[in-house]
Every structure is written in structure tokens, then in C-alpha cells.
Amino acid sequence: MRNTLAIAGKEIRVYFTTATSYVVLGSFALIIAYFFQALVGEFQRAIAQSLQMNASWMLEQLNLTDYVIYPLIMNIGVILIFFTPIITMRLLAEEKRAKTLELLMTAPVRPIEIVLGKYLAGLTMMLAMLGVTLLFPIVVEVLGASQTGSPLDWRSVGVGYFGAALLGAAFVAIGLFTSSLTDNPVIAALLGFLILLMFYIVGSGASGSEGLWKSLLEFLSLASNLTSFARGVLRVPSLVYYLSLSVFALFLTYRVVEAQRWR
Numbered sequence: 049m050r051n052t053l054a055i056a057g058k059e060i061r062v063y064f065t066t067a068t069s070y071v072v073l074g075s076f077a078l079i080i081a082y083f084f085q086a087l088v089g090e091f092q093r094a095i096a097q098s099l100q101m102n103a104s105w106m107l108e109q110l111n112l113t114d115y116v117i118y119p120l121i122m123n124i125g126v127i128l129i130f131f132t133p134i135i136t137m138r139l140l141a142e143e144k145r146a147k148t149l150e151l152l153m154t155a156p157v158r159p160i161e162i163v164l165g166k167y168l169a170g171l172t173m174m175l176a177m178l179g180v181t182l183l184f185p186i187v188v189e190v191l192g193a194s195q196t197g198s199p200l201d202w203r204s205v206g207v208g209y210f211g212a213a214l215l216g217a218a219f220v221a222i223g224l225f226t227s228s229l230t231d232n233p234v235i236a237a238l239l240g241f242l243i244l245l246m247f248y249i250v251g252s253g254a255s256g257s258e259g260l261w262k263s264l265l266e267f268l269s270l271a272s273n274l275t276s277f278a279r280g281v282l283r284v285p286s287l288v289y290y291l292s293l294s295v296f297a298l299f300l301t302y303r304v305v306e307a308q309r310w311r
Contacts, residue, residue, distance in 0.1 A: 051157045055165025056172070059139065063173045069135070076131050077180045083123045084184045087116045112188050113201045113280075121208040121278040124181060125215050125271065128174070129248055132216065133240030135173045136223030137233040139166040140305070144231035149308060159306040163224070163298060170220040178212060204280025211277020214290035215270060219244055221297035228304040244270075247293075 063069045091112065143149035185205050226239040248270045267273075273286035 051161040052165045052168065055157075055162060056168035059166060059169030060172050063135075063169065069173065072131060072134055073177060073180065076127065076177050079127055080120070080124060080181045080184070084116070084120055087119055088188075091115045111201075112199045113204050116188060117185055117200065117205055117208065118278045120181075120184065121212055122271075122274065124178070124212050125274045125278075126248070128177075128212075128216055128219055129241065129244045131177065132174060132219035132244065133223045133226070133237040135177075136170045136220055136227055136240065137237035138227065139170055139224055140227040140301075141230055141233045141236040144308075145233075149305075159308075160302055163302045163305055167221060167224055167298060167301075170224060171217055174216040174220050175213060178209065178216060182209070201280065207280045207282050208278045210282075211274050211286070211290075214277075214287065215274050218270070218290050218293040218297070221294040221301070222247075225297045225301045225304070228301045 094115065140149065185200060189200055189202075222243055223236075223240040226243065227233070227236040229239065230236050247268065250269050267285065267289065273283075273289055276283045276286055
């Protein structure tokens with residue numbers, strides 16, 4: 049455990065002492081901010097339209113949790129597809145390119161400790177990116193507060209962000225796996241992006257399918273599983289899916305790293 053934490057600590061220091069990481073963090077926050085202001089603008093226009101039509105029933109259905117936070121979390125899931133491979137691409141690929149992975153393997157460190165240490169570092173960076181976006185629900189809470197209470201259903205917000213964190217954890221595991229396959233960080237990022245994109249859009253094929261095949265495609269879709277979390281519903285199958293995907297990707301990474309010892 050000590051070796052795992054030492055490796056994680058080293059990588060975390062690299063993340064937060066290099067300009068590239070802050071560029072990634074800032075770019076991610078700016079993109080999410082763009083979607084946030086667009087969603088708030090759509091919500092305001094929907095309220096204005098309801099008032100013009102004197103449709104009280106529409107006003108009763110409009111709420112910031114469903115019309116702003118839910119689509120915001122779904123957008124976060126999509127943007128993570130592009131950014132997660134960037135933050136994971138160098139974790140193992142850079143070690144292989146610099147020939148330092150061989151040196152690390154000769155030290156009294158087990159392959160599983162290397163994999164878990166790298167994974168914890170990538171996970172920390174991903175959670176930092178998610179943490180920055182928590183500013184937007186807080187802004188909604190502060191500016192939208194009224195005498196009738198909170199404008200947000202914070203339970204739904206919490207479940208939504210929990211789902212986004214699980215999604216990000218699976219993304220980091222997959223990104224770490226692709227980083228273990230090559231000594232070129234750019235290729236690792238491209239492979240990671242393609243795999244994540246495939247998992248995210250696989251559910252689109254469910255609309256034209258039926259029966260068991262439709263259920264399977266919906267279960268495998270990262271987007272479909274995130275939808276329930278973003279709606280504030282904690283589904284055990286979705287929880288198991290994200291955890292299983294993370295563990296499976298880490299297992300594959302472990303086997304790749306372990307194979308380096310015998311080369």
C-alpha cells in the first residue's frame with residue numbers, strides 16, 4: 049500500500065506542478081461554463097414563454113434541477129470523453145518511452161502497485177475537474193434562492209455527480225489501459241478516445257433493436273447508465289456496470305504491465 053501511495057503521490061505532484069494540467073483543467077471548466085450559461089439562458093426563455101402564454105401549468109413543471117443540472121451532468125459525461133484520455137495518456141506510455149518502467153519493475157514494487165498508484169493519480173485529477181464544475185450548482189443555489197426554499201434538489205444533484213464520478217473512474221481506468229499499450233502518449237490518447245466514444249454511443253443502436261439485444265446495448269451504453277444518475281435515481285445495475293468496467297480495465301492494465309517483467 050505504501051508503494052501505491054508513493055507512486056500516486058509522485059504522479060499527483062506532476063499533475064499539479066505542470067502548466068499542461070492547469071490548461072486542461074481550465075479548458076474543461078470553460079467548456080462546461082459555456083454549456084451552463086446556455087442552459088440557464090434556455091431556462092429563462094422557457095419561463096418567459098410560459099409567462100407570455102399565461103401557462104401556469106408549464107411554470108409548475110419548470111425547475112432548475114431538471115432543466116439545468118440534469119443536462120449539465122450529461123454534457124459533463126460527454127466532455128470527459130475528450131479530456132480523460134488527455135490526463136491519462138502519459139501515465140504509463142511516458143514511462144515506457146523514457147525506459148523508466150523497466151527500472152520501476154526492477155525495484156521492489158509489484159505490478160499491481162504500479163497500476164493502482166497510476167490509477168489513483170488519474171482519478172484524483174479527474175475528480176478535481178469534476179470538483180471545479182460544482183461551482184455551477186452553487187451559483188444556481190445562491191442566485192436562485194428564494195423564501196420558498198432551495199431552487200435545487202440537492203439529493204438529485206448529489207446522485208448525478210456521484211454517477212459522473214463513477215463514469216469518470218471508468219474512463220480513467222480505460223485511459224490507463226490504453227496508455228499501457230504503447231510508448232506514444234498521443235496514440236494512447238487516440239485509442240482511449242475511440243474506446244470511450246464506442247462505449248458511449250453503443251446505446252444508440254438500441255432504438256432499432258428489440259428484446260435481449262436492446263437490453264444488452266442499453267446496459268453497455270455509458271450514456272444510458274449516466275441518465276439515471278443525472279435524473280437523481282441510483283440504480284444498482286448502473287453502479288455495478290461502472291465498477292465492473294473499471295475493475296476489468298484495471299485488470300487488463302495489470303496484465304500488460306506484468307508482461308513487461310518477462311520481456
